[in-house]
Amino acid sequence: MPMYVVTPGQQKGGVGKTTVTANLAVIAGETGLRTLAVDLDPQSHLTFSFGQETPPQGFSVGELLNDSVSPKPSFREVVLRSVAPSVDLLPGDERALVRAEHDIALDALTGMTRLRKLLDSVKDDYDICFIDTPPKVEGLAVVAMVASDGIIIITEPQTLAYTSTTVYAAKVAQVRNSLNPNLKTLGVLLNKSGDGEEARFILDKLRETGLHIFKTAIPVNRYASKASLGGVPTALIDRNRDIGRIYRAVGDELADLLRGITDEADLEVASR
Numbered sequence: 711m712p713m714y715v716v717t718p719g720q721q722k723g724g725v726g727k728t729t730v731t732a733n734l735a736v737i738a739g740e741t742g743l744r745t746l747a748v749d750l751d752p753q754s755h756l757t758f759s760f761g762q763e764t765p766p767q768g769f770s771v772g773e774l775l776n777d778s779v780s781p782k783p784s785f786r787e788v789v790l791r792s793v794a795p796s797v798d799l800l801p802g803d804e805r806a807l808v809r810a811e812h813d814i815a816l817d818a819l820t821g822m823t824r825l826r827k828l829l830d831s832v833k834d835d836y837d838i839c840f841i842d843t844p845p846k847v848e849g850l851a852v853v854a855m856v857a858s859d860g861i862i863i864i865t866e867p868q869t870l871a872y873t874s875t876t877v878y879a880a881k882v883a884q885v886r887n888s889l890n891p892n893l894k895t896l897g898v899l900l901n902k903s904g905d906g907e908e909a910r911f912i913l914d915k916l917r918e919t920g921l922h923i924f925k926t927a928i929p930v931n932r933y934a935s936k937a938s939l940g941g942v943p944t945a946l947i948d949r950n951r952d953i954g955r956i957y958r959a960v961g962d963e964l965a966d967l968l969r970g971i972t973d974e975a976d977l978e979v980a981s982r
């Protein structure tokens with residue numbers, strides 16, 4: 711199967727998109743999948759999460775997506791190899807990504823498909839790709855939806871996060887109905903979960919949406935922020951403790967969902 715592209719997204723800031731993206735990439739790499747992580751957020755937090763600087767002299771994914779950059783670097787010149795076992799990273803850079811977003815907006819005809827084309831060009835080199843996006847439902851966040859096969863909506867058990875979840879899910883549906891008919895919402899993943907009244911209320915509300923909800927919820931844990939500080943994703947440093955096991959359980963659920971999708975595709979081919 712060619713590379714499957716997943717975006718763990720959400721409109722609301724700070725819900726844990728980057729933390730989840732980094733950990734899922736590490737876990738995918740650990741299971742032997744050739745993994746590409748893409749930092750599409752000008753904040754470049756995914757790049758920092760892997761202990762990398764935004765490119766000091768080099769290039770970022772921003773230049774790869776900006777047609778007004780000349781000469782344009784190649785994927786090989788930008789990608790950082792083995793930032794974790796079997797994980798390569800297309801690093802982000804604030805200025806380059808802001809410029810790229812602007813340049814994409816000027817290209818009404820093909821701007822939104824630039825990342826998809828870029829990822830298509832390496833689809834035989836990787837099994838899975840994770841894209842980290844800014845907290846919004848326009849610009850680069852939509853560029854990522856157009857380039858993705860599956861979306862995991864990351865949310866916190868809070869009323870405001872629930873509202874943004876519905877806005878984000880509606881945007882995914884809009885992109886599916888226009889630019890990317892194959893786009894699937896894989897499910898909603900609860901991060902920073904607790905067992906308070908608000909958390910239970912939000913979980914009930916999420917169930918009413920009919921969206922798949924990951925069985926595993928990620929609890930509030932201090933290792934998440936420690937890992938952000940140290941530039942090593944939690945799943946790497948906390949392999950055997952509870953939180954490491956929880957991220958791996960999310961990885962297993964994702965693998966099951968993807969197996970289901972592959973089986974479905976095989977059945978479709980077989981029935982033709």
Ligand SMILES: Nc1ncnc2c1ncn2[C@@H]1O[C@H](COP(=O)(O)OP(=O)(O)OP(=O)(O)O)[C@@H](O)[C@H]1O
Binds near residue numbers: 727730751844931936
């Ligand atoms: N399960 C968790 N428990 C405790 N802290 C967490 C957890 N997950 C993430 N965090 C912390 O919450 C903060 C926000 O996380 P993160 O940067 O991953 O969110 P984000 O959705 O990517 O934010 P942004 O919208 O700014 O991109 C970070 O300090 C991170 O360390």
Ligand SMILES: [Mg+2]
Binds near residue numbers: 728751843
């Ligand atoms: Mg982030």
